[in-house]
Amino acid sequence: MNYVIVDVETTGGSPKTSKITELAMYKHDGEKVIDEFITLLNPEQVIPDFIVRLTGITDKMVENSPKFFEVAKKIIEFTDGCIFVAHNVSFDYGMIRSEFKNLGFDFRMPHLCTVRSSRYVIPGHASYSLGKLSASLGIEIDGRHRAGGDALATTKLFDLLLRKDNNRLEKFIQQEVNPRNVHPNLDLEILDEIPNKAGVYKFLNEFNQIIYIGKSIHIKKRVEQHLRNTKSVKGLKLIQDIVRIEYELTGSELIAMLRESLLIKQHQPLYNRKLRKSLFPWGLFDELDDNGYLTLTLKSIAKTNAQPIQYFNSKKEANDYLRYFCEKYSLCQKLCSLYHTKEACFQYTIKSCHGACLGEENAEEYNKRVNQFIDDSSFDKDSFFLIDKGRDKTEKSLVWVDNGHFRGYGYAPFHFHGKEAIHWTRYINEIKEDKDIKMIIKSFLKKDASHKLVTI
Numbered sequence: 001m002n003y004v005i006v007d008v009e010t011t012g013g014s015p016k017t018s019k020i021t022e023l024a025m026y027k028h029d030g031e032k033v034i035d036e037f038i039t040l041l042n043p044e045q046v047i048p049d050f051i052v053r054l055t056g057i058t059d060k061m062v063e064n065s066p067k068f069f070e071v072a073k074k075i076i077e078f079t080d081g082c083i084f085v086a087h088n089v090s091f092d093y094g095m096i097r098s099e100f101k102n103l104g105f106d107f108r109m110p111h112l113c114t115v116r117s118s119r120y121v122i123p124g125h126a127s128y129s130l131g132k133l134s135a136s137l138g139i140e141i142d143g144r145h146r147a148g149g150d151a152l153a154t155t156k157l158f159d160l161l162l163r164k165d166n167n168r169l170e171k172f173i174q175q176e177v178n179p180r181n182v183h184p185n186l187d188l189e190i191l192d193e194i195p196n197k198a199g200v201y202k203f204l205n206e207f208n209q210i211i212y213i214g215k216s217i218h219i220k221k222r223v224e225q226h227l228r229n230t231k232s233v234k235g236l237k238l239i240q241d242i243v244r245i246e247y248e249l250t251g252s253e254l255i256a257m258l259r260e261s262l263l264i265k266q267h268q269p270l271y272n273r274k275l276r277k278s279l280f281p282w283g284l285f286d287e288l289d290d291n292g293y294l295t296l297t298l299k300s301i302a303k304t305n306a307q308p309i310q311y312f313n314s315k316k317e318a319n320d321y322l323r324y325f326c327e328k329y330s331l332c333q334k335l336c337s338l339y340h341t342k343e344a345c346f347q348y349t350i351k352s353c354h355g356a357c358l359g360e361e362n363a364e365e366y367n368k369r370v371n372q373f374i375d376d377s378s379f380d381k382d383s384f385f386l387i388d389k390g391r392d393k394t395e396k397s398l399v400w401v402d403n404g405h406f407r408g409y410g411y412a413p414f415h416f417h418g419k420e421a422i423h424w425t426r427y428i429n430e431i432k433e434d435k436d437i438k439m440i441i442k443s444f445l446k447k448d449a450s451h452k453l454v455t456i
Contacts, residue, residue: 003028003112004082005158007151008092009055011043015098015192019043020068021057023096024147025078026155028085030162033155037078038148040065055145068099079109083173087130087154089113090196097192106188108176114157117172121161130154177227181236185243191227196220198389199249200259203242203271211241212271215260217253238271252388252397254444254451255409261436280439282318283308286374289335292363293356294370296322296336310377310446311439321446329373332356332366379404379445383456385421386445390414398427399441402456406433406441421456 012018027035086092100107143149216222229235312318334345347353408430
């Protein structure tokens with residue numbers, strides 16, 4: 001398998017308005033570099049001053065360089081049969097695709113991002129920017145912010161990743177959507193327009209009916225995953241029915257989850273009914289045992305009508321959650337159904353359990369801690385605003401819970417602090433609460449730590 005490691009310098013940060021000023025490509029056969037191609041390019045537009053200061057590439061330097069169309073054939077020949085590799089591949093790959101698009105050519109290749117793969121193959125680094133990661137790995141960059149220097153550093157990084165774990169690296173190869181698998185009326189150019197941000201997306205069929213609604217913190221990536229899912233009959237059928245794709249940015253992951261739930265109830269899409277399982281199939285329940293101790297048990301929601309303390313996406317998520325809080329509140333793992341034994345639980349042997357499993361701790365004292373855990377797991381009487389990312393840098397998102405009830409969500413200017421929180425309600429689009437919404441908020445609060453809570 002051959003790879004081509006690429007870096008481009010450009011006149012700006014957007015493929016729509018920017019052009020390439022320098023291109024560097026190193027071809028790698030899986031063991032070593034076997035070829036290279038480096039050239040300045042005439043972007044046919046003025047290079048902004050801040051880009052000149054960053055890269056050192058001036059209008060004078062590129063005025064006699066080839067234009068992109070003059071090297072386009074060379075690029076196609078050089079990259080043929082290769083995996084396209086770059087550090088933050090969406091930018092470099094997007095820029096080259098944009099240049100080819102201007103020439104009327106649909107340039108598509110399997111591609112791999114060394115940022116994403118580095119996070120998994122060599123975890124634990126403070127930063128995964130090319131400069132800082134290279135410095136921490138001892139990779140010298142001769143010509144930072146020049147295509148040749150950055151591409152060579154990326155090549156050395158890629159070589160390190162390849163030698164460390166070739167099998168793990170292969171799973172990060174992103175295959176392009178095959179036009180032969182999709183509906184002939186679906187314009188794949190929409191994929192270039194969808195941002196890789198949090199939001200919801202809709203798939204519509206030839207009769208303009210919404211057939212599937214989904215959400216993701218990276219909607220572009222998630223939509224492309226759908227369009228590549230040809231392994232199942234249902235997945236292939238969905239792909240073949242999609243004629244149009246719409247999307248809506250939310251900024252906040254929580255608002256994306258809430259919007260998805262509301263839109264599915266409103267439109268009842270065909271494929272959501274066919275493919276979608278319950279969001280929260282597991283629940284945590286409390287009950288008194290014969291000795292008067294409060295026990296905590298994980299059960300399937302479908303098998304009981306009781307109201308759970310918490311809802312979970314999976315049994316593993318529930319067990320991980322319960323283990324953490326067992327330790328935090330010094331609860332007995334045996335009484336929390338985490339350690340099945342007729343004797344003392346393991347935590348008792350290391351002095352983390354006070355002996356409720358053996359009847360050594362008074363039931364009343366033990367139950368106080370269980371009830372404290374239950375109270376802390378609920379917001380049934382709480383009033384607060386959850387503040388998170390907005391749809392762009394000018395705003396923040398707000399989710400309002402009033403006396404334990406979801407009231408709605410909205411967006412406020414980025415610098416809206418200073419007034420009493422109760423006045424923030426003017427930014428809120430009020431929405432009627434239902435059971436799913438409350439479960440979604442509870443689930444989000446227990447798993448996400450990046451948001452900010454402001455109590456009223």
